[in-house]
Amino acid sequence: MNEEIQFILDSTKEAMDAAIKHLEKQLVNIRAGKASPAMLGGVMVNYYGSQTPLNQVANVNTPDGRTITVQPWEKNMLQEIEKGIQIANLGFNPMNNGETIIINVPPLTEERRRDLAKQAKMEAEDAKIGVRSARKDANSDIKKLTDVSEDLQKNAEVDVQHLTDKYVKRIDDILEIKEKEIMTV
Incomplete structure (x- = not known):
């Protein structure tokens, strides 16, 4: 694979990792009943x-x-x-x-739990936006490459989409765990 394409993929992966790290940091601040x-x-x-x-x-x-x-x-x-x-x-x-x-730390009411679950969902959406933004940047960088064949560009875009799908799935998994934690009395 072309070095430029590999560099774009690596930097995209870093940006998506950063989105996941930010999500995890934000979710720690959303309390789930127990004092911390x-x-x-x-x-x-x-x-x-x-x-x-x-x-x-x-x-x-x-x-x-x-x-x-x-x-x-x-x-x-x-x-x-x-x-x-x-x-x-x-x-x-x-x-x-x-x-x-x-x-x-007062116990959470059912309504408050729902609000916290919504807040967690919003944080997850923000992380997904970050991942999609990294995908958009990667795809535009790939299109700018002039010394790469169209086939390599298409393959690289497919690789970027696979990365995006993988990270969106991870975000969904993290959110599901946090929602379960919030809704458990």
Whole structure:
């Protein structure tokens, strides 16, 4: 196979892998009932004037399946951390006991589970859009090749389509697992 075509296929595969990685990262943020430190992964805290990720100013633990505890490294950060959690709008109500912040994770209602499943579906659709965009870029790059025969171009486009189908199937599989996780009480 032509080196240019192989390069296009490899870079397309990388772009599709990136779409899958992004999807997995986004799905971690969609909670499925059990408390997890990852739920607070996007929380930013005002740390001496600069926005800092929560995990860089405190320990985040889950003593049980319904509770998240945040132990700040500096006691004077309690209010800032509490404010950061509320600003992140995660639907949690942090409680401050003077030393740690305790967050009770409420069980999900049926309606909330459906909303989270819809959100997971939207993330999967975004990933599929990323995969299809990589396919479009690859096909246009293949068409631009002038020193390659038409047969090789057609074969390369078929290979790109096979890659696309494979990655869309992976996205569907990942979504199915996440939906099952969300809908399980």
